[in-house]
Amino acid sequence: DSGVTQTPKHLITATGQRVTLRCSPRSGDLSVYWYQQSLDQGLQFLIQYYNGEERAKGNILERFSAQQFPDLHSELNLSSLELGDSALYFCASSAHLDTQYFGPGTRLTVL
């Protein structure tokens, strides 16, 4: 158990809909990262937050957004969903300049 929690574990929705994925980092970790893993692909970095502020952005679509709240949990919002958005979404957290620890992921299926 990495100490990073993600909810929900599974999400099934339809094209055009909007969903919110939630992540709670390890106690004390200020950084939160979001990654997307599509079928047979490596993890693709989406976005990083540090203590509530956006720190780095990867290949995140404009239809996707994220935020980190004062209690340090983070949410990833995915809107106008397309079939190709079906993937595993991982959240990771780290202490300052430390290794990233990953949550169990949310499996999103868009039908």
Add this chain to the structure above:
Amino acid sequence: DQQVKQNSPSLSVQEGRISILNCDYTNSMFDYFLWYKKYPAEGPTFLISISSIKDKNEDGRFTVFLNKSAKHLSLHIVSSQPGDSAVYFCAASPDQTGANNLFFGTGTRLTVIP
């Protein structure tokens, strides 16, 4: 553009033998490299890392070797056990920590045969 490549999608090894997983990268700005292990229905778990100033790092049965000139790293697992069966991801970071956005390979599925 895949900057970190794991060209072997799968590897099978007999129990007790050495497993060698390979990883290549294209970006010479990468300074820190990590291996993560992933079991089904779980997130990746950090295994071992190496800084670009070293060419070897060892932790128990796991050793990572880095060849900067060839832009190649490998993970050696000695005395492989069935519990080592998992997907192994290589990752690279543009600075000397693992605390920035990581670039991942596509993974190698290791199967250790009893």
